[in-house]
Amino acid sequence: MTMQERILLAIADFQAREAMPPTLREIGAAVELLSTGHVAHHITALAGKGLIRRRERIARGVWLTAAGVARVAALRDAETTERGVAA
Numbered sequence: 001m002t003m004q005e006r007i008l009l010a011i012a013d014f015q016a017r018e019a020m021p022p023t024l025r026e027i028g029a030a031v032e033l034l035s036t037g038h039v040a041h042h043i044t045a046l047a048g049k050g051l052i053r054r055r056e057r058i059a060r061g062v063w064l065t066a067a068g069v070a071r072v073a074a075l076r077d078a079e080t081t082e083r084g085v086a087a
Contacts, residue, residue, distance in 0.1 A: 005075055006031045007042050008051060011064060012072045021060040 010030035014022035024036040024043070033039050043062060046052045051068035055061030064072065 001075070003031065003033070004042050004046055005071075007039070007046065008064070008068060008072055009075060011052065011062060012069070015063070021063045023059050024062075027062070 007027055010027050011022060014026060014030065022030070024039045027043075028034060028036055028039045031039075043052065043054060046068070047054045049067075050065060051071055052062055052064055
C-alpha cells in the first residue's frame with residue numbers, strides 16, 4: 001500500500017472516529033510520518049488527484065471528496081480480499 005493510500009485511510013478513519021477532519025500532525029502520527037512537510041506534500045498530491053479537498057491555513061481543513069470515499073472503499077475491499085485469500 002502506498003503512503004498516499006495509507007493517508008487516505010487515516011483521514012477516513014479519523015473522520016469516522018472523531019466526526020471532524022484530522023490535522024496534519026494527526027495524519028502523520030497515524031501513518032508514522034514525523035514531518036508535517038512530508039504529510040503536506042502527500043496531501044497536495046491527493047488534492048491534485050481529486051481525492052481530497054483542502055483549505056489552506058485551516059488546522060482541520062482536509063476532507064475526502066466523493067472520489068476519495070470511493071477510493072477508500074476500494075482499498076478496504078482489497079484489504080478484505082487479501083485477508084480472505086491469506087486465511
